[in-house]
Structure formats: C-alpha cells, structure tokens
Amino acid sequence: MSRYPDAWSAVRGNPWRFLTSAWPWRSLAYLFSTVPLGIVAFLVLAVVVGLGLLTAVIVVGLVLLASLPLVTTVVAEIERARLRLVLPKPSARETTPLQERLRTWRTLPVSWSEIGYVVLLATVFWLVDAAVLMLAISTPVVLILAPVLVRNETIEVAGWRIDTTAEAWPAAALGLLALPAAAYLLTGLASGQAALTRLLLDPPEARLVAAVTELRRSRAGLVDAFEIERRRIERDLHDGTQQRLVALTMALGQAELELADGPARDLVTKAHTLADDALEDLRATVRGIHPQVLTDHGLAAAIYELADRSPVPADTDLHVDGRLPAPVEAAAHFLVSEALTNIARHSGAQTAQIHAWVTDATLTVTVVDDGHGGADPARGTGLAGLAARVDAIDGTLDITSPPGGPTQVRMTCPIADY
Amino acid sequence: MPDRRLLRIVIAEDVALLREGLVGILEKVGHQIIAAVSDADALLVYTANHQPDVVITDIRMPPTHTDEGLRAAVTIRAQHPDIAIVLLSAYIAEAYVADLLDSTAASTHAGIGYLLKDRVGHVRDFLDSLDRVAAGGTVVDPDVVRHLLARRRNDGPLATLTDREREVLALMAEGYTNPTIAQQLVVSEAAVRKHVGNIFAKLDLDPDSDRRVSAVLTYLRGAS
Numbered sequence: 001m002s003r004y005p006d007a008w009s010a011v012r013g014n015p016w017r018f019l020t021s022a023w024p025w026r027s028l029a030y031l032f033s034t035v036p037l038g039i040v041a042f043l044v045l046a047v048v049v050g051l052g053l054l055t056a057v058i059v060v061g062l063v064l065l066a067s068l069p070l071v072t073t074v075v076a077e078i079e080r081a082r083l084r085l086v087l088p089k090p091s092a093r094e095t096t097p098l099q100e101r102l103r104t105w106r107t108l109p110v111s112w113s114e115i116g117y118v119v120l121l122a123t124v125f126w127l128v129d130a131a132v133l134m135l136a137i138s139t140p141v142v143l144i145l146a147p148v149l150v151r152n153e154t155i156e157v158a159g160w161r162i163d164t165t166a167e168a169w170p171a172a173a174l175g176l177l178a179l180p181a182a183a184y185l186l187t188g189l190a191s192g193q194a195a196l197t198r199l200l201l202d203p204p205e206a207r208l209v210a211a212v213t214e215l216r217r218s219r220a221g222l223v224d225a226f227e228i229e230r231r232r233i234e235r236d237l238h239d240g241t242q243q244r245l246v247a248l249t250m251a252l253g254q255a256e257l258e259l260a261d262g263p264a265r266d267l268v269t270k271a272h273t274l275a276d277d278a279l280e281d282l283r284a285t286v287r288g289i290h291p292q293v294l295t296d297h298g299l300a301a302a303i304y305e306l307a308d309r310s311p312v313p314a315d316t317d318l319h320v321d322g323r324l325p326a327p328v329e330a331a332a333h334f335l336v337s338e339a340l341t342n343i344a345r346h347s348g349a350q351t352a353q354i355h356a357w358v359t360d361a362t363l364t365v366t367v368v369d370d371g372h373g374g375a376d377p378a379r380g381t382g383l384a385g386l387a388a389r390v391d392a393i394d395g396t397l398d399i400t401s402p403p404g405g406p407t408q409v410r411m412t413c414p415i416a417d418y
Numbered sequence: 419m420p421d422r423r424l425l426r427i428v429i430a431e432d433v434a435l436l437r438e439g440l441v442g443i444l445e446k447v448g449h450q451i452i453a454a455v456s457d458a459d460a461l462l463v464y465t466a467n468h469q470p471d472v473v474i475t476d477i478r479m480p481p482t483h484t485d486e487g488l489r490a491a492v493t494i495r496a497q498h499p500d501i502a503i504v505l506l507s508a509y510i511a512e513a514y515v516a517d518l519l520d521s522t523a524a525s526t527h528a529g530i531g532y533l534l535k536d537r538v539g540h541v542r543d544f545l546d547s548l549d550r551v552a553a554g555g556t557v558v559d560p561d562v563v564r565h566l567l568a569r570r571r572n573d574g575p576l577a578t579l580t581d582r583e584r585e586v587l588a589l590m591a592e593g594y595t596n597p598t599i600a601q602q603l604v605v606s607e608a609a610v611r612k613h614v615g616n617i618f619a620k621l622d623l624d625p626d627s628d629r630r631v632s633a634v635l636t637y638l639r640g641a642s
Contacts, residue, residue: 238478242508243433249539250439254446257541272539279536283509293511296484301513308512308565 007086008191011184023086024183027190030085031129034193037082038126041075045122068115075121076114076201083201086187086194117200125193132189136182143175220327223392227330230290237286245282249275284309288337290330298322299329303336303354311344312352312369319357324415331389332356332365332411335397338382339367339409347371347407361416366408373405383409422447422545425552428468429454430461430475430487431506436535440474443541444548456480458490465494470501472552476535477507477514488517495528502551504531506538510559512566519635531557531593550593556631557593564588566638575621583620586613591634 004010010023018024048064048071055061142149142157146168149155154163155171162171252272259265287305294302300318307314323329336354343349349371356365375383383399386409390397395413427449431437437454445451453464457480465473473494477487491503505518510532518532529551537559538544547557567576567588579587582603589599596614600607618624623633 235483238508239433239483243436246508246535246539247433247435247439249536250436250443251539253539253541253544254439254443257446275539276536286509291511292478292484292509293513297511297513301511304513305511305565308568313568 006088006191007187007194011187011191015180018187019180019183024187026085027183027187028133030082030190030194031133031186033082033085034121034129035126035133037075037078038121038129041118042122042126044071045118069111072111072114072118075118076111079117079121079197080201083194083197086190087198113200113203117197120196120200129189129193132185136185140175140178140182143171143178146171146175219392223327223389227290227327230330231295234286234290234292237282237289238292242279242282242286245275245279249279288341290333294329294333299324299332299356302329302333303356306333306336306340307354310340310352312340312347312349314340314352314354316354317356318354320363321358324358324363327393328363328395328413328415331393331395331413332363334389335365335386335409335411336367338386342375342382343367343369343371343407346375347373347405349405349407358415361414362412363415364410364412366410368406368408371405371407372403373401373407374403375399375401375407422549423552425449425471425548426452426468427472427474428452428461428464428470430456430458430473430479430490432456432476432479436476436538440538443538443544447545458486461487461490462493465498465501469498472502472504472548474504474506474548477505485517488514491518500528502529502531502554504533504548504551504557506533506535508535510534510561512562515558515562515635529554529556531555532562533557533559534561547593550595555593555595556635558591558631558635560588560592563591563638566591566635578620579617583613583617586610587617587634590614590617590630591638593631 004013004018004021004023007023007027010018010021048068052061052064052068055064139157142155146155146162147165150162150165150168154161155168156162157171160171162168249272252268252275255268256265256272259268287309291302291305293305298320300320303318304316307316324332340352340354343352347369349369352367352369354365354367356363358364387397390411390413393413395411398410399408400410401407427444429437429440429444429451431440431454434456437456441451441454452468452470453460455461455464458475461473461475464470473491475487475490477485479486487505491505494501494503507514515532518530531547531551533544533547537547551557567584576584585603586599589602594602596610597607600610603610621637623630623637
C-alpha cells in the first residue's frame with residue numbers, strides 16, 4: 001500500500017503491482033463491513049423514524065426524532081474511520097473529539113449531508129455492496145471449483161451450463177482469469193463509494209473552513225514564535241552586549257580617575273560619553289522590542305515608559321487596569337511603539353495623544369498626532385507588520401491620515417478568548 | 419577623597435565582569451567588601467551573618483532573571499531595617515520605583531538607592547550616591563526623575579514652577595540635600611531653602627517631612 005496513496009490510484013496504476021498490493025483486500029474488507037453496518041443503520045433508522053412518527057402525538061416521538069442527528073453523528077464518525085481502509089490520507093477536517101460532540105449534541109448544527117449519507121448507507125450502499133460481493137466472489141470461486149462440483153451437480157454460471165468435466169476445466173481456467181477482474185470490480189466500487197462518502201461527510205466547504213482554521217492557528221503560532229524571539233533578543237542584549245558596555249563604562253570611569261588632566265584623560269572622557277550614548281541607544285532598542293517592564297508590570301506601565309521617552313511629547317490617558325493576555329499586551333505595546341516612532345520620524349507633529357481603554361472585553365488603543373497626515377500604510381514595513389500582528393489576535397487596525405492631518409492609528413481587539 | 423566614611427559592603431551581581439568592576443572601584447577608595455556574590459540567596463546569607471552597612475544588588479539575577487534582587491531587598495529591609503540598600507539595574511523604569519518605594523518605605527531610616535548600572539562608571543557620582551544612601555538618604559536615578567518631570571508638563575501645579583524651581587525639584591527627587599543642591603546650582607543655601615519652600619507650597623507638600631524624597635517622588639508619580 002505504500003506505493004499508492006489510496007485505492008483509486010492503485011486501480012489506475014500498474015496492474016501487477018495493484019494485484020499484489022493490499023488494496024484489493026482492503027477494498028474487500030471495506031465493502032464487507034459496509035453490509036452489517038448498513039443493516040444496523042437501516043434497523044436503527046427504521047426504529048427511530050418509525051417509532052418517532054408513530055408516537056409523535058404523545059411527544060415521546062419528538063424526542064426520538066430529535067435524537068436522529070445523534071445517531072447520524074455516531075454512524076458518520078464510524079464511517080470516517082472506516083474510510084481510511086481505502087482513503088488512508090486523513091482529511092484536513094477540523095476534528096472535534098467524538099465524546100465532545102456527543103456531550104454537546106443538543107447544540108450541534110444538524111448536518112444534513114451526514115443524515116443524507118446515513119440514509120444512503122441504510123438503503124442503497126449495503127444492498128449494492130452485498131450484491132456485488134456475491135457476484136464478484138461467487139463467480140470465480142464457483143468457476144475454479146467447477147471440476148470438483150461438476151461431479152455431483154450441474155453448474156450454471158451466467159447462463160452457461162456446465163455439466164461435464166470437459167467443460168469444467170476451461171471454466172476453472174476462466175475462473176482464475178476472473179479473479180483479477182473481481183479485484184478490479186471490488187476496488188473500483190470501494191473507491192467510488194469512498195469518494196462519495198468523503199464528499200458527503202467531509203464536504204469541500206468544510207475542508208476549506210478547516211484549512212482556514214488551520215491557517216489561523218499556524219499564523220497565531222508564527223506570531224507567538226515571533227514574540228518569543230523578541231524576548232530572546234531582549235534577553236541576549238541585556239545579558240550580553242549591555243553588560244559588556246556597562247563593564248566598559250566602569251573601566252573608563254576608573255581610568256578617568258587614574259589619569260591626570262590632559263589630552264589622554266579628555267580622550268577617555270570622550271570614550272566614556274560615547275559608551276554612555278551607546279548604552280542609551282541600546283536601552284531604547286530594548287524598550288521597543290519587549291521591555292522587561294511589559295512583562296513585569298503590564299501594558300499601562302510600558303506605555304508610560306514609551307510616552308515618557310517619546311521625542312514628540314505624548315500625553316497618555318490609559319484606563320487599563322490589571323493584566324491583559326500576553327499576546328494582546330505585546331501587540332498593543334508594539335502598536336504604540338511603532339506609532340510613536342513614525343510620529344517622530346514622519347509626521348511633523350508637535351504632540352501626540354495615547355488613549356487605551358477596555359470595554360465589553362475589548363481593548364481599544366488609539367494614538368493620535370497633530371502632524372501633517374498623509375501616512376500611507378502600504379508604504380513602510382512598520383505599519384504593515386503592525387496590521388499582521390493585530391490581525392493575528394483577531395483585532396482590527398484602522399489608520400486614518402488625511403492630507404493635512406491628523407493621523408490616527410487605532411486598534412481594537414477582544415481580550416476574552418485566551 | 420576626603421572624609422569619606424568607610425563602609426562594610428556586600429555585593430550581589432551575577433555578571434562576573436561587573437562584580438569585579440564594582441569590587442575594584444569600591445576597594446580603591448577603601449570600602450571593605452565583605453562578600454561579592456552572584457545570587458540573591460547568597461546575598462541574604464552574607465547579609466544576615468555579617469550585618470554590612472550597605473548592600474549593593476543587581477535586580478535581575480539567576481535563576482529567573484526577573485526581580486530576584488528587588489525581592490531580596492524587601493526581605494533585607496524587613497529583617498535588618500538598619501542596612502542601607504542600593505539597587506542596580508541595566509534597565510530602569512518608573513514602574514519599578516513604585517515597587518521600590520512601596521515595598522521598602524515602611525518604618526525605615528536606612529537609605530535606599532535605585533540606579534542605572536551605567537552610573538557606576540561615573541565613579542565620583544556613584545561613590546557620592548553610595549555615601550548619601552549609607553547616610554540614610556534616598557537616591558533615585560536622574561533618568562527616572564527626568565522622565566517623571568517630563569510627563570504632563572502642560573498642566574497641573576508642576577506647570578506653575580519656575581525653571582529654577584524645577585531644577586531644584588529634580589535634584590531633590592534624586593536625593594540631594596540643600597547644601598549639595600546649592601553647590602550644584604552655584605547659589606546660596608538660603609536661596610535653595612527659599613526655592614524648596616516655594617516648591618512645597620505650590621505642590622501642597624508637607625515641608626517638615628523628614629522623608630522629602632519619597633514625598634516628592636510620590637507626588638511626581640501621582641501627577642502622571
């Protein structure tokens with residue numbers, strides 16, 4: 001089975017490889033197991049629908065009928081598992097555990113395609129499968145055994161009467177030839193039925209929905225990874241570069257004390273000032289990445305720090321009590337940091353206002369300046385990166401920047417779902 | 419360096435390079451280093467056993483690299499209220515000043531300091547800060563004070579201060595005494611006293627408070 005991903009591609013492949021593979025046998029098992037399941041499904045449906053309709057007048061029936069989706073959910077789940085016999089590739093479907101779905105079945109949306117499938121299984125599939133199995137197995141078996149059987153009775157296969165040993169031997173040979181034909185027939189039927197089953201139980205739209213869900217998850221994962229990486233960079237800068245620079249300033253400070261007034265000491269003092277500036281730059285960088293104060297004290301404290309150090313004076317009005325989910329805090333901090341950087345670089349603004357508040361489990365953060373406007377989110381990676389970050393936490397980002405200003409950057413995002 | 423009180427000091431700093439730098443600078447001027455350790459647990463042990471005059475500790479230390487030094491400081495303050503404490507940090511934020519003042523303010527006459535590690539490189543200033551903390555003063559990094567003052571410059575009583583009064587306020591917040599402020603601004607002590615009086619009147623603070631640094635810092639934090 002390793003050579004072909006599923007039964008249908010095996011049927012279309014090299015005949016010898018197909019016949020020696022496990023696919024005919026798997027198809028046989030699939031079709032064989034359909035029959036009892038179909039019968040059970042038929043009986044259960046008959047009981048539930050029949051009794052339900054009969055007793056509907058005394059309400060009990062309604063309860064019975066209401067349990068129909070429960071029945072179809074269970075059957076559909078068994079069918080999905082059985083499908084792997086001929087379509088081993090797992091579907092990309094969102095799989096809520098069965099127990100979970102059974103526990104919450106009252107609130108489950110009724111899946112008409114599942115009900116349709118179970119009806120099909122109970123009325124058509126198992127009958128067709130049983131008939132084809134009979135034909136496909138009995139024909140070659142009877143033909144092959146013809147030389148033995150003919151001694152006791154006359155055999156009739158598809159209108160061909162075999163009553164002498166002379167006729168029986170060619171029949172046996174024909175039977176051997178019929179075996180591969182039966183294998184093709186069974187596998188073909190199983191593949192077709194499996195394809196139809198998948199279409200009904202895992203409709204393409206559901207697969208698209210599942211793919212979108214998966215994409216969202218992986219994007220959130222990327223943002224998380226991004227955040228972890230930022231923290232690691234902060235940690236590396238703090239533990240490495242920053243500490244070495246501090247050691248450098250200490251050494252330069254000691255040298256200043258040792259040296260007498262003169263050009264050498266002036267140079268050391270200059271070097272010391274440069275090292276101080278480098279440290280200040282480094283701290284500013286770390287502050288923009290993921291400052292410790294954001295981890296320790298949360299969004300409001302970190303925004304105060306950003307505002308205090310903004311080159312363009314920034315007023316704050318924050319109503320964010322307590323801690324928010326870490327991804328939300330990180331995104332909001334990133335937003336304010338980016339917005340203040342842009343204001344300082346491009347806006348020509350004299351002042352900025354930062355507002356943040358929480359209402360109805362939603363965080364809103366706005367940064368407004370009094371600059372000349374005309375900011376284009378499409379230009380510059382800062383704002384684009386911001387949009388991706390906010391999007392990943394199910395938030396929305398609005399940037400309005402008419403020519404002449406003012407520019408407003410606004411994000412809202414839910415804070416409940418973590 | 420004249421008339422410097424020689425101090426018995428315990429140092430906690432996890433980066434060996436900086437630990438040795440600190441020890442070098444402090445021993446150079448004659449301070450006695452009882453121990454230079456690399457984590458908060460050892461700091462607590464040496465502090466309890468040797469009763470130093472001053473403890474100098476990094477805030478971020480192993481194992482979690484968050485606020486081990488700060489928590490050790492709170493413990494020391496509770497158990498040995500007479501020991502002065504200087505906290506060093508490679509990164510400083512106003513929110514930590516709140517932690518520091520809230521957690522160490524109660525019932526204490528021993529000094530407290532909160533400084534950027536870079537300040538150690540400005541050796542004279544650093545040693546001076548150390549002396550002030552050892553003498554019971556509160557010393558807060560100028561960086562913090564500057565940004566506290568910068569906030570909300572447009573409204574409130576702070577806006578009514580003159581430029582000179584703001585300078586005096588900043589130096590007060592950093593923990594300087596009136597004579598030192600007079601020296602730094604090259605004015606008479608009487609002039610400084612007059613400015614301080616005006617500041618306290620304008621900000622409605624208690625001029626007789628013996629903990630005026632805390633009062634000023636608390637005011638500045640509240641003004642935000």
